Amino acid sequence: MRGTATAESAGLEWMMGMLRNTLCALALSVFGTSPGNAATLVEPTLHLKPQAAEGGGRVALTLDACGGKTDTRILSALVDNRIPATIFVTGIWLKRNAAAVEIMRAHPDLFELENHGGRHIPAVDMPRKIYGISSAGSPDAVQAEVESGAAALASAGGPAPKWFRGATAEYSPSAIAMIRKLGFKIAGFSVNGDGGSLLGAKETARRIGAAKDGDVIIAHINQPTHAAGEGVVQGLLALKKKGMTFVRLDDADGVGNDGTTE
Numbered sequence: 001m002r003g004t005a006t007a008e009s010a011g012l013e014w015m016m017g018m019l020r021n022t023l024c025a026l027a028l029s030v031f032g033t034s035p036g037n038a039a040t041l042v043e044p045t046l047h048l049k050p051q052a053a054e055g056g057g058r059v060a061l062t063l064d065a066c067g068g069k070t071d072t073r074i075l076s077a078l079v080d081n082r083i084p085a086t087i088f089v090t091g092i093w094l095k096r097n098a099a100a101v102e103i104m105r106a107h108p109d110l111f112e113l114e115n116h117g118g119r120h121i122p123a124v125d126m127p128r129k130i131y132g133i134s135s136a137g138s139p140d141a142v143q144a145e146v147e148s149g150a151a152a153l154a155s156a157g158g159p160a161p162k163w164f165r166g167a168t169a170e171y172s173p174s175a176i177a178m179i180r181k182l183g184f185k186i187a188g189f190s191v192n193g194d195g196g197s198l199l200g201a202k203e204t205a206r207r208i209g210a211a212k213d214g215d216v217i218i219a220h221i222n223q224p225t226h227a228a229g230e231g232v233v234q235g236l237l238a239l240k241k242k243g244m245t246f247v248r249l250d251d252a253d254g255v256g257n258d259g260t261t262e
Contacts, residue, residue, distance in 0.1 A: 041124060041170045044188030044260040046216045049253040056244040057213025060252060061085040061236065062187060063221040065093040066120050066167065070100035071224040077233045079107060081240060086249045088116035088165045088187065091152030093222060101156055108158075112248040115161040115184065118148025123166030123175045130168045131196075142175045146182055163187045163249055169218070176259055186260035187249065193219035193235065194228040201231035208235025211244070216254065 048058055063074065063085055078085055087104060093116075094101060104111035117123070124135035125142045136142040146164055153161050164184040171179075171186070179186055193208040197220040204219070208231070211217055219232045240246075254261055 041130070042173055042176065042258045043170050044176075044186060044256050044258050045190050046188035046254050046256040046261070047190050048214045048216065048247070049255055050214060051252075056239070056242040058245045058247050058252065059211045059213070059239065060216045060247050060249055060254070062165070062189060062216060062218050062249065063087050063232075064116055064165065064218065065089045065097070065222045066116065066220065067092040068096070068222045069224050070097050071221050071226075071229040071232075072100075073224070073229045074219075074221050074232050075100060075103060077236065078110060079103065081237065082110065083236055083240065084110045084112075084246045084248045084251070086112045086114055086163070086187075087221065088114050088163075089149075089153065090116045090120045090167075091118040091149055092120060094152050094156050105158060112250050113153060113156075113158060113161070114163040114165070114187070114249070115146065115149040115153060116165055117145045117167055118152060119145065120167040121145045122168045122170060123164075123179060124170065124172045125175045125178070126172060130170050133168060136175075139174070139178060142178060143182065146179055146184065150184075173258070180259065185254070186256060187216075187254075188256045188260055189216045189218035191215045191217045193217045194226075194232060196220065197223040197226045197228045199228050199231065201227045201229075201234065204228045204231025205234035205238065206231075208232060209238035211235075211239060213244075216249075 048060055065087055122130045122133055122135040123142050125139045127137040128135050136145050150161055164179055165187040191211050194204045208217055
């Protein structure tokens, strides 16, 4: 009986060992172990070069127009208070928001329209999802996203874009190199003002109102039903009250990391 129990125990141990080996092999096949299979994405930062300025210093306001409609609370506040902004627009948003584009084009001293891609696809040249959005997935697809965004802006009239910001603001390092070769600087940021337009008005206002000299703020102008839009306006007015000067990206030298502006 003891010999039979020992044999059964040994057999069970052998089966468990085989199961562990099979699971490990499966994990390796799915996730990989080499650095190339687990490439780290980059979320670049961007700051303005230091410059002597009176008052509270300088900040750059950048607003993403990913798709959907226009938050007229923000657009009206920018026009009424003469606050310059760099607007990153997609081809999708341009098609649906002709009236807002007309207002922006009527105020070239305030608004600079830049490239946010043709279809709001993350500029990542490997298949994966970022915040639930499928990436471009290949070098050719990244190039198509960048070039289609520039073409949409050209069709809408106005100056050719010089800056690009991809959907989700995350990139694969190889995609950054490609976008730079296409002639675009990549717009990172230093203050995430509205958390993708998902924050409440109070927290959005706090974040934006706390911006310091040299900061580049990111927020969104395409979510008119979100509370964050109200906070964007409140934060901007708080900065203006402090004596902060607002500049567009084409009016200031921005320094980004990870080879995004050099």
